[in-house]
Amino acid sequence: MIEMFDGSFTQQTPIPDAAQQAALAVMQSGRLHRYNLAPGDFGEVGALEREFAAYVGARYCLAVASGGQGMQIALRAVGVAPGEMVLTNAFTLAPVPGAIAAVGARPLLVDTADDLTIDLDDLQAKLGHARVLLLSHMRGHVCDMDRLMGLCNAADVTVIEDCAHTMGAVWRGVPSGRHGIVGCYSTQTYKHMNSGEGGIIVTDDADVIARATVLSGSYMLHQRHPAGPGPEAFEDAMWDMPNMSARMDHLRGAILRPQLAQLDERCAAWTARYRVVESHLQGAQCARLIPRAPHERFVGSSIQFVMDPADPDLVTDFVGRCGARGVELKWFGADRPVAFTSRYDHWHFAAPSVLPGTDRLLSGLLDMRLPLTFSLDDCALIGRILREELERTTAGQKVTPAAE
Numbered sequence: 001m002i003e004m005f006d007g008s009f010t011q012q013t014p015i016p017d018a019a020q021q022a023a024l025a026v027m028q029s030g031r032l033h034r035y036n037l038a039p040g041d042f043g044e045v046g047a048l049e050r051e052f053a054a055y056v057g058a059r060y061c062l063a064v065a066s067g068g069q070g071m072q073i074a075l076r077a078v079g080v081a082p083g084e085m086v087l088t089n090a091f092t093l094a095p096v097p098g099a100i101a102a103v104g105a106r107p108l109l110v111d112t113a114d115d116l117t118i119d120l121d122d123l124q125a126k127l128g129h130a131r132v133l134l135l136s137h138m139r140g141h142v143c144d145m146d147r148l149m150g151l152c153n154a155a156d157v158t159v160i161e162d163c164a165h166t167m168g169a170v171w172r173g174v175p176s177g178r179h180g181i182v183g184c185y186s187t188q189t190y191k192h193m194n195s196g197e198g199g200i201i202v203t204d205d206a207d208v209i210a211r212a213t214v215l216s217g218s219y220m221l222h223q224r225h226p227a228g229p230g231p232e233a234f235e236d237a238m239w240d241m242p243n244m245s246a247r248m249d250h251l252r253g254a255i256l257r258p259q260l261a262q263l264d265e266r267c268a269a270w271t272a273r274y275r276v277v278e279s280h281l282q283g284a285q286c287a288r289l290i291p292r293a294p295h296e297r298f299v300g301s302s303i304q305f306v307m308d309p310a311d312p313d314l315v316t317d318f319v320g321r322c323g324a325r326g327v328e329l330k331w332f333g334a335d336r337p338v339a340f341t342s343r344y345d346h347w348h349f350a351a352p353s354v355l356p357g358t359d360r361l362l363s364g365l366l367d368m369r370l371p372l373t374f375s376l377d378d379c380a381l382i383g384r385i386l387r388e389e390l391e392r393t394t395a396g397q398k399v400t401p402a403a404e
């Protein structure tokens with residue numbers, strides 16, 4: 001019997017009841033805009049900012065309209081100017097180079113190591129060309145942060161972290177987003193908390209958060225930010241920074257707070273699913289798993305492996321056979337951007353680069369989401385299907401079970 005999987009790789013869990021109730025209360029109040037507050041109250045957005053700051057141990061926190069907006073605001077707030085080069089990972093998703101382009105700067109792409117993290121040797125070679133690194137913890141893989149911060153500090157390069165895939169992750173005891181000057185998170189539907197769209201940034205730097213707050217569209221209401229600094233921090237920012245209107249509203253704040261309370265539990269549930277799929281792939285002949293460092297508490301909300309040999313026909317055939325059995329894989333080797341998956345050579349606005357490590361990796365890299373709507377049994381079934389189809393690839397059999 002050929003097993004098939006019929007779950008949806010894009011179906012998220014429902015918004016928790018408490019969040020639905022809180023959202024209803026916001027709607028009943030009519031006060032949706034973050035600065036439309038009852039006397040003496042900071043509203044849902046202010047409460048979320050306070051709670052998130054406490055969760056990651058940051059002094060300051062600002063909620064914004066999207067993860068992409070958070071990164072743009074962070075780049076501008078640390079002083080990136082039009083025309084400047086900004087270092088970033090070649091292996092990441094489009095909103096990351098997009099945020100750099102949005103501030104008029106140019107992405108300078110850094111090669112990728114075999115474990116999917118930024119190639120620190122290539123980074124070291126390029127540090128002299130930029131003042132800022134927008135570091136993307138793509139698909140939750142975190143590089144050696146001690147070495148990275150050592151290199152960047154020595155070269156006076158400011159680090160902004162894109163934690164879209166590492167919200168809730170911890171590296172050697174430090175929450176992801178707390179190594180660089182600013183940590184940026186996304187609360188878009190496919191990330192670790194879901195408000196449809198949304199973003200959060202954190203920092204310990206009062207000047208940076210003051211500039212970010214004005215940029216986010218605070219008018220002159222920055223004193224209504226309970227996780228922001230006092231009025232003295234805004235003395236320059238309020239004159240220097242344009243209002244770019246990227247605020248979060250109370251409806252999203254209300255939806256997110258109960259999710260934050262469940263975040264650690266949900267992260268553990270993702271990683272349990274990851275481990276089940278991973279266990280089925282272990283030892284498969286033509287798939288290489290990505291090793292995870294023991295001190296990395298990662299969030300397994302997606303899983304990656306590399307086909308070896310990375311022959312385009314073999315990979316396309318494998319992806320097709322898995323798809324026919326209901327297991328949707330994204331391949332980073334495709335020539336054209338597909339859905340959420342694009343690769344660095346699709347970003348024609350970036351500085352041209354030669355990135356052999358990334359090329360080698362992406363040609364065989366497969367990627368799969370693991371939504372919490374999948375049970376552990378679902379993940380075991382997915383794992384069995386992947387394993388069987390990998391073994392068919394090894395055996396050189398190209399049969400399409402759905403057609404049988």
Ligand SMILES: *Cc1c(COP(=O)(O)O)cnc(C)c1O
Nearest residue numbers: 066067068093095162164186188
């Ligand atoms: C989703 C994502 C972001 C932020 O995206 P938004 O959709 O703007 O919230 C940033 N970086 C990566 C790697 C992402 O996948």
